Amino acid sequence: MNEDYKSILFLDIETVAAAERYDLLADRMKVQWARKVNFFRQREENQTDEDLFHERAGIYAEFGKVIVIAIGKFTENENGERCLKTKYFANHDEGILLQEFKTALEKMDQPQLKLCAHNGKEFDFPYLSRRMLVQGIALPSVLNLSGKKTWDIPHLDTMEMWKFGDYKHYTSLDLLAAIFNIPTSKGDLDGSKVNGVYYRDKDLEKIAKYCVGDVVAVAQLFLKLKGLNLIPPQLIVHA
Numbered sequence: 709m710n711e712d713y714k715s716i717l718f719l720d721i722e723t724v725a726a727a728e729r730y731d732l733l734a735d736r737m738k739v740q741w742a743r744k745v746n747f748f749r750q751r752e753e754n755q756t757d758e759d760l761f762h763e764r765a766g767i768y769a770e771f772g773k774v775i776v777i778a779i780g781k782f783t784e785n786e787n788g789e790r791c792l793k794t795k796y797f798a799n800h801d802e803g804i805l806l807q808e809f810k811t812a813l814e815k816m817d818q819p820q821l822k823l824c825a826h827n828g829k830e831f832d833f834p835y836l837s838r839r840m841l842v843q844g845i846a847l848p849s850v851l852n853l854s855g856k857k858t859w860d861i862p863h864l865d866t867m868e869m870w871k872f873g874d875y876k877h878y879t880s881l882d883l884l885a886a887i888f889n890i891p892t893s894k895g896d897l898d899g900s901k902v903n904g905v906y907y908r909d910k911d912l913e914k915i916a917k918y919c920v921g922d923v924v925a926v927a928q929l930f931l932k933l934k935g936l937n938l939i940p941p942q943l944i945v946h947a
Contacts, residue, residue, distance in 0.1 A: 713782050715820040716864065717813075718930070720922040721832050722776040722915050724903045725765035730758035741771060766903050769838035773802040775906060776916045777809050777836075778923040785943070792927050792939050795947040798916040803843040810840065813848045821850055824864035826881040826926050833863060866926055869933045885925050888932040891941070892925055920946060 727733050733741065738757070745760045755763075766772040780794040797812070799805035825832040837851045847854075853861055870884060871877050885892050897905060897918045905911050928938050 712820070715818065716782065716822050716824050716930070717816065718780040718824045718923050718927045719828070719832060720778050720825060720919050720926060721774050721835065722902050722919045723766040723772045723774050723835065724906045725761060726771055726773045727765075728907045730761040733761075737771070741765070744768065744771070762903060763900075769835045769842075772835075774805060774836065774839050775800070775802070775912065776919045777805065778916070778919040779812070780923045780927045782927070789943055790939055791943040791945060792924065793945045793947065794920050794923060796916045796920050798912050800912065802839060803845070806836070806840050806843055806845055809836075810845060810848050813850055822863050823850060824866065824926065824930060826884075826922075826929070827865065827867045827878075828863060829861055829865045829868060833861070864930070866929045866933060869930075881922065881925055881929070884929055888929060890925055890928045890932065890938065892921055 730738075730741075741761060742757055745757055745764070761771070776796060776798045778794060778796040780792050783791045783793055785791050795812075797805050797808050799808070823833060833851065833853060837847055837853060840847055840851070866881070866884070867879060870879055882892070882898075884890075897914065902915055902918075905915055924944060931938060
């Protein structure tokens, strides 16, 4: 296996609105949310600030929080076969969750370590960095990307890899998984339902399993974009 591939940490995050209900927001944050939703109010003119908070707040680091982080790394077994090992961090307390993730990063931190996520440069990496700062957690070196241009960020992004320089084009992980026939195990859960499953059903474990499925899909997609074979299910190990 290419040694460079062993230094890649695949990741995916799940986020939700920072508060269970809109009315629980501080008045000061309600004002800021009203200003935020004005940017897309024209397309959502029949929805209230409260409706939009439930649907959209988790997307924005200023109004959301991280509840699950799934990671994966390539390894080799005794037969020299490429394997994928995954692990997840999940906690209702975002501060604890992010500190645990930071500790894990620092244990593996090395000059050649690269993160890889789908749309990671636009979402996962900056979201994690912003929420760590909000929680008073100093950024680990691998996430200290402030002031860097997108093209100067050393990390990998499978969506960027698929674009081939076409910066107008967005393609979802689900679509690329379908195109490349990458197995997924999403069941009845998708990103639009995470907020409801978290606050209504209180099912953090279900969300964590969904997140692990996504990080496996990202790793498999990376292989296909490199012209390599998928890792068979029996060689995917979940911690």
